[in-house]
Amino acid sequence: MTSQANLQTARKDKVFTVTFNREDKMNAMTASFLQDLKAALDSVRDDDTISVVVLKATGKAFTTGYDLDGSDWILSQNPIAQAGTLDLERDRQDIRALLEYWWTLWKFPKPIIAQVQGLCLSGGGELIAMCDLVVAADIAKFGHPAARDLGIPPTVFLWPMLIGMRKTRELLYTARLFSAREAEAMGLINRVVPLEELEATVDAMAADIAKTPVGNLAILKQATSNFYENMGLFASGAQAAELDAVFHQSESFVRFFTKVAEEGVQAALADRKARFG
Incomplete structure (x- = not known):
């Protein structure tokens, strides 16, 4: 097993496991977190002894999305330091770069299974969207609370x-959280199991998938990805990136990060809760 501040990695048979290790921060994603995740995946990208990747996390949250404290901000402009006022063109470029990051995960040639044990919010939805399969504990919750005020x-x-x-x-529109059972019923995730069965369920699924030759898995993955790409997946992402940059110019975005700059994240979250419920 290898370990660092953001994550741990381990190999067993043909399965490579990445465990998010920011429990004290609810596994919120920072710039260095994403860099470490990409480096971990790159380390096995062309390794034919690895067939499947599993992403999981320590603590109560799979990930609550992008870290809001600003010390390792996800984009080049720190909205806390700038009280939420961002240069639009620079923000566009940053969001396009972030989108390209997610497409590298989409194009990763091996199946990726997300093992979601708890909260999976906002940017965490982007992460599981790039995964091939998602298995969640029955206590897991999903959603995009930031939809009302911080972006798409x-x-x-x-x-x-x-x-x-x-x-x-x-x-x-409502930014509400929803259960793993509802996520499964909608087709957002593959399977829901009791928390105590989650690890064994994912282990068995990964081992079963790993029986298929690694080259065949890459072909099967590309064949299914092609349908989404041919429907305009990449073009739609580029358009959404533009809209996200425009969203970041909104009064609600500036208000939130001005509050963070003046009074801290918890005060901004309390103000947000009073405003939106």
Whole structure:
């Protein structure tokens, strides 16, 4: 097993496991976190002894999305330092770069299984959207609370394709959290199991998939990806990235990060809760 501040990695038979290791931060994603995740995946990308990748996490959250404290900000402009006022063109470039990051995971040639044991919110939806399969504990929760005031994911989590237009709009317009059972019923995830069975279920699934020759898995993955790409996946992502940059110019975005700059994240979250519920 290898370990670092953001994550741990381990190999067993043909399965490579990446464990998010920011439990004290609810596994919130930072710039260095994403760099470490990409490096871990790159280390086995062309390794034919590895057939399947499993992503899992320590603690109560799979990930609560992008880290809001600003010390390792996900984009080049720190909205806390700038009280939420961002240069639009630079923000566009940053969001396009983030989108390209997610597409590298989409194009990763080996199946990726997300093992979701708890909260999976906002940017976490982007992460699981790039995974091939998602297995969740029955206590897991999903959603995009930031939809009301902070922005949209450039991938829009692939929700329009995965769960349809009407459910996507409902979940974005209300920003409500929803259960693993509801996520399974909508087709957002593959399977829900009791928390105590989650590890064994994912282990068995990964071992079963690993029986298929690694080259065949790459072909099967590309064959299914092609349908989404041919429907305009990449073009839609580029358009959403533009809309996200525009969203970041909104009064609600500036208000939130001004509050963070002046009084801290918890005060901003409390103000947000009072405003939106």
